[in-house]
Amino acid sequence: MNTDDINLAYKIRHALNENLDNLPASTTDRLAAARAAALARKKAHATDAPVRANQQRASFDLGALFSMQWVARAAVVAPLLLMAAGMVGVYQYEREQRAAELAELDAAVLSDDLPLTAYTDHGFNAYLAQQQQAQQQPQRAQ
């Protein structure tokens, strides 16, 4: 802001101050009453003020930590964070379950008496089918 702007700002300030003297008596009375009410509330509070000041230095300001504004923000952010943490947890759990199932399957296949190559051997498959038929035929004959 240049000097002209500042001059104008101070002239406006002067004009506003002039208007302050023209406030109606009812308004100034009401303001005085409001001031008295505020001071009365302060007196009740001032008795525990020194204790609170010491507590602030000893630990930390619990009042500020749990002030309404802070609580209002936390009320919005905390559920979102919880939901995000929950989703990550579920994802991790599902992944571990899946890995455990696959590992179990792999372990069963690898520790079986039958070698792995047997599953890809067509001749072995044909032999198994033949064996099955041979077992069924005597049963029918009986």
Add this chain to the structure above:
Amino acid sequence: MAPTTYRMATDKELNDFLESVERRAFKQAAYAVRKDEAALDIVQDAMIKLAEKYGDKPLAELPMLFQRILQNTILDYFRREKVRNTWISLFGGLGRRDDDDEDFDILASYEAEEGTSAAESSADQVERAETLRLIEEEIQKLPARQREAFLMRYWQDMDVAETAQAMGCSEGSVKTHCSRATHSLQKALEAKGIKL
């Protein structure tokens, strides 16, 4: 424990402080809400909050804290009014479907009340009073943030840092708001032929 350097404001100091700011605070609230009764309630609430919650703060911190509380109380008033007007327009609309309520403007409910200082008639006043009234009118027309910054800086004697803290914005923003407010006021007053 180390000796404390911090001294809370005494009752007399708090009283003197409130006395020195109460009229300006009332006007500030009246510029924003445009209703004298509501402005008085807002100032009373702000004073009580300051005394109750920050009565143990040092005197030097009180101007900034009071301004912050005052602005928040004004905002709370607007929030309450918005909710109230929403209900009124909702139920009002149920009974009168054919009325011209379609272009309902929430600002319309903030028309200055008759008889308040905000709507003071100037017909029978001297030229100076008319000028003062026009200046107040132009200040009311400023965008809220510009008005807050301008009044805190030049009327409440707060420095840029204090104003920024009270408004919850950067010092740069305060300077921008003040500069824009001053230019808008200059233009508006020139357009009305007012020379200060």
